[in-house]
Each structure stands twice: as structure tokens, then as C-alpha cells.
Amino acid sequence: MLLLAVLPKLEASNTLEKFNAFSEVPMLGFMLPLIGLFIAPIYPLLNSTVLSHLPKNLHAPMSGLIIIFSALGGTLGSRIVGTLFGSIGGVNAFYFLIIPILLLIISVLIIQKMTKKRAAAGFS
Numbered sequence: 001m002l003l004l005a006v007l008p009k010l011e012a013s014n015t016l017e018k019f020n021a022f023s024e025v026p027m028l029g030f031m032l033p034l035i036g037l038f039i040a041p042i043y044p045l046l047n048s049t050v051l052s053h054l055p056k057n058l059h060a061p062m063s064g065l066i067i068i069f070s071a072l073g074g075t076l077g078s079r080i081v082g083t084l085f086g087s088i089g090g091v092n093a094f095y096f097l098i099i100p101i102l103l104l105i106i107s108v109l110i111i112q113k114m115t116k117k118r119a120a121a122g123f124s
Contacts, residue, residue, distance in 0.1 A: 004098070032094070042104060049111055053118060
């Protein structure tokens with residue numbers, strides 16, 4: 001929601017200015033990092049939920065997969081966003097951030113449904 005509220009305002013104020021202090025930066029400049037502050041706690045929560053619902057003998061392989069995909073996601077995500085910034089511009093590139101956010105929301109809903117179904121079946 002915050003991203004969708006900020007992006008149209010960024011398009012309207014599409015000027016390049018040089019700022020000498022943090023106090024000169026408009027509030028929109030602080031909104032995108034604020035989005036990361038709210039999304040960051042979701043990732044460990046998802047990992048914890050997945051690991052707690054797996055048998056103990058699968059914890060090590062799943063932890064390895066989590067580490068590998070975390071590294072790939074961080075590296076490739078930064079690379080993709082950088083390429084998008086170069087080719088279509090900064091404001092338009094931020095619209096592509098909506099895709100992983102939607103994927104994250106969908107995965108949270110799927111995991112929530114699976115854990116509720118498992119709890120209803122009597123597994124813990």
C-alpha cells in the first residue's frame with residue numbers, strides 16, 4: 001500500500017536535485033526504506049514457520065535451500081533493479097517492486113493455509 005501511495009508522487013516530482021543535508025531531502029525520499037523496514041520481519045517468520053512444520057531430518061537441507069535462495073534473491077534482485085533503473089528509469093523501475101511484494105503476500109497466504117490445514121488434521 002505504501003509503495004502504491006508513494007510512486008505516483010515520485011512521478012509528479014521527477015526532478016533531480018542535489019541535497020547537502022538529510023533535512024533537505026523530501027519525505028518521499030524516506031518512504032521506500034520505510035517499506036523495507038516493514039517487510040524485513042516477514043522473511044524470518046516465513047523461514048521459522050516452514051522449518052517448524054518440517055520433520056527434524058529435513059531441517060538441514062531446507063536451511064541450505066533457504067540460504068542459497070536468499071543469496072540468489074539478494075544478488076539477482078539487486079542486479080535486476082539496477083538494470084531496470086538503467087533502461088526504463090528510476091520511477092518506473094520501482095513499479096516492478098510490486099511483483100515480489102505480491103509474490104511474498106501470496107506465499108504467506110499459502111503457508112498460512114497449509115499450517116491451518118495441518119493443525120486441523122491434528123499435526124503439530
